[in-house]
Amino acid sequence: MPERNIEFGKYGARGLKGHEAVARQLDDLAGYIATPVSAxxxxxxxxxxxxxxxxxxxxxxxxxxxxxxxxxxxxxxxxxxxxxxxxxxxxxxxxxxxxxxxARYLTARLNRDGRGTRVEIHPINQSQVDRPRQRAVELRHLNVRNWDRIVSAWTAGDDRQLDEAWVDQVIDLGSQWGQYEYVTNIGFAA
Known part of the structure; x- marks a missing residue:
């Protein structure tokens, strides 16, 4: 199994941690008030x-x-x-x-009675990486069946737990899961 990236972006790759993209998508699904608090x-x-x-x-x-x-x-x-x-x-x-x-509503919607939710994982942006150093990564799809740990870590605002819960799901991609630790975007709907 691959290890975690230690020096991400050393050669010019751009992206964000997968759990941060998941948190951003869950925030979108939460439906916050759009008008800023300063108004x-x-x-x-x-x-x-x-x-x-x-x-x-x-x-x-x-x-x-x-x-x-x-x-x-x-x-x-x-x-x-x-x-x-x-x-x-x-x-x-x-x-x-x-x-x-x-949180309870999102967990139920995302779990869908054990059927899970299909997740699109968009790979990192390698446009600034020299050709010989670029990895062959592509858009991947993953069906996440158990969202309980992910949503509870997001609810608590615990990045470390959210990262661990997300990595536990991404490992299902097989030996290439380390290539998707950093991503451009992660998309799913509830």
Whole structure:
């Protein structure tokens, strides 16, 4: 079995780690609010999402939004505006709570009762690599049947666990799996 890449990009190859591409695709599937938090509409939408129920408020507090209820009401009413640091906290809390809320749904959709989901793995960009050093890599397809570890690591925001869970799936490509540790893009749908 090949080992992990130690000096990726040494000869000009470009790409990102496979687990980062998976996290980006899962973020797209989570359906975050498109309007930025710095806009009034985006702020109001996030605050509504984080405060509409008791459970949502508790999850927001656990995710790091530790302002008083009075401050939250003032932000919602528009009488006060959050600082830049608080805007970052609101965005982070929103993304954390959203991930937790959609994780069970995404896992079920991606697992599809054991049938799994077909994943397209686009190889690294080797356009800047000298001809003799280029690898023969191509678009690969993989059917991932168990998404539980991947989605739970994504929900927790644990890159190391997400990387391990993704590599456990990519090993199914056979002896060439190391060529797909770094990729241009990974695509799948739920």
């Amino acid at each position: 009034r509409r985006g702020l109001q939408a996030r605050l509504h999402y984080l405060t509409r129920t008791t459970h949502a408020r508790q999850a927001a507090r656990a995710a790091g939004l530790t302002v008083t209820d009075r401050t939250l009401r003032a932000w919602q009413a528009g009488t006060r505006s959050p600082t830049r640091k608080n805007l970052e906290r609101i965005e982070q809390a929103y993304r954390t709570v959203r991930r937790e809320n959609v």
